[in-house]
Amino acid sequence: MTTVSVALGERSYDVRIEPGLLARAGEAIAPLAGTRPVVIVADANVAAHRATLEASLRAVGIATHAIEVAPGEASKSWATLERVVDALLALGVERGDHVVALGGGVVGDLVGFATAIMKRGCGFVQVPTTLLAQVDSSVGGKTGINARAGKNLVGAFHQPRLVLIDPDVLDTLPLRQVRAGYAEVVKYGLIDDPAFFAWCEANGAALLAGDGAARTHAIAHAVAAKARIVAADEFETNGTRALLNLGHTFGHALEAEAGFSDRLLHGEAVAAGCGLAFAYSAATGRCAPEEAARVAALWRASGLPDGLAASGVQATPARLVEHMRHDKKGSGGRIPFLLAHGIGRTYLDRTVPLEDVERFLATAR
Known part of the structure; x- marks a missing residue:
C-alpha cells in the first residue's frame, strides 16, 4: 500500500x-x-x-x-x-x-x-x-x-x-472515462514536473491499455503532487493551488457550451483547455511553439481533444468568452488564466484581456 x-x-x-x-x-x-x-x-x-x-x-x-x-x-x-x-x-x-x-x-x-x-x-x-x-x-x-x-x-x-x-x-471503467482521467494525470506534469510529463509520453499508452503498474504509479505520483499543492494553499489564497486549474478556464467554457453533458466529459474539456492554454501561450510569445505542439501531440496520441476544433463544441468565440466571465476565480473584472512558459512551467496571469482571448479563439476554430 x-x-x-x-x-x-x-x-x-x-x-x-x-x-x-x-x-x-x-x-x-x-x-x-x-x-x-x-x-x-x-x-x-x-x-x-x-x-x-x-x-x-x-x-x-x-x-x-x-x-x-x-x-x-x-x-x-x-x-x-x-x-x-x-x-x-x-x-x-x-x-x-x-x-x-x-x-x-x-x-x-x-x-x-x-x-x-x-x-x-x-x-x-x-x-x-x-x-x-x-x-x-x-x-x-x-x-x-x-x-x-x-x-x-x-x-x-x-x-x-x-x-x-x-x-x-x-x-x-469504459476507455473513454479512463482517457478523461488521464488528462488530469498529465496535467501534473504540465504544471511543474516536466520529468513526469516525459514519463506520460513514454508510458501513457500502457496506462490506457490497462497496465496495472503504470496506473498505480501514475495515481500515486499525481496524488502526492496534489497533496503537496493543497497543503501549501488549502483555500486557494496565495496562488499555489490555482495552478491546479490549468486548462479549466478554457475547459469550463467548453463544458458549459456542451451543457455539462456527456457530449464533453470534464477530463476531455481539461485536455482541450490545456491545449488551448499552451496554444495561446505560444501565440502570444509566452512559450515556444514546439512546447505547445508537444502537448497537442500527447493529447492526440491518447485519443483526447487537443483544442477547440477537436472538442466538437460549436460556439462563437464571443459566447465562450461570456462563459469565462462567470469564472468563480474572477476578481475586479479580470479572469485569471493559467498559462505557460513551457512544459512544467505553468504560471497564473491576471492581466490577460478577454478581448485578446476572443481573437485567439477565432483563429483556433
Whole structure:
C-alpha cells in the first residue's frame, strides 16, 4: 500500500492507494465509524462496487444504508443535493458520523458538499472509482454543485477524513472515462514536473491499455503532487493551488457550451483547455511553439481533444468568452488564466484581456 498524507494540521488525512483495497475498505473505515452505521452514496453505475464495499463493512460488523443518485453531471444540482440531504437526515445521520462517497467526481463533489452543510458539517470518506476522481477531485476538499451560470459555482471547502483508492476498479471503467482521467494525470506534469510529463509520453499508452503498474504509479505520483499543492494553499489564497486549474478556464467554457453533458466529459474539456492554454501561450510569445505542439501531440496520441476544433463544441468565440466571465476565480473584472512558459512551467496571469482571448479563439476554430 502507498499512503500519501495530506498535511493540513487538524484537518490532515491519509490517501491510501492499493490494488484490491475496495474489498478491505471496511477495515479502514471501521476506526472512523465505531459502532454507527455507514451511509453510502453512489450512482447506479457502481452497483457492483457498492456490493463489494457493503460486504467489507458487514465483515467488520458495520451496518450500511445506501442512497442512489443518477449518473452524470446533472446530479450536481440543487434538486439532487436537497434529496441527498433529506435522505441523510431521515436516516438519522449525526455530526460525528461518516458518509461514504462511492463513485466518480460527481458523487464525490455532491457528497462532500452535502456533508459540509449537514448539521454544519459531518465527516465523509472518499472512495473514488474513476481515474479522474482518484487523481483529482477526491483529494483536496473542494466540494460543490453546478448552477445555471456555470460549473462548481456553489460549494464549500470540506476535507474528507480518509480517501481509499483501489486502482483495480478502473478495469470496469469504459476507455473513454479512463482517457478523461488521464488528462488530469498529465496535467501534473504540465504544471511543474516536466520529468513526469516525459514519463506520460513514454508510458501513457500502457496506462490506457490497462497496465496495472503504470496506473498505480501514475495515481500515486499525481496524488502526492496534489497533496503537496493543497497543503501549501488549502483555500486557494496565495496562488499555489490555482495552478491546479490549468486548462479549466478554457475547459469550463467548453463544458458549459456542451451543457455539462456527456457530449464533453470534464477530463476531455481539461485536455482541450490545456491545449488551448499552451496554444495561446505560444501565440502570444509566452512559450515556444514546439512546447505547445508537444502537448497537442500527447493529447492526440491518447485519443483526447487537443483544442477547440477537436472538442466538437460549436460556439462563437464571443459566447465562450461570456462563459469565462462567470469564472468563480474572477476578481475586479479580470479572469485569471493559467498559462505557460513551457512544459512544467505553468504560471497564473491576471492581466490577460478577454478581448485578446476572443481573437485567439477565432483563429483556433
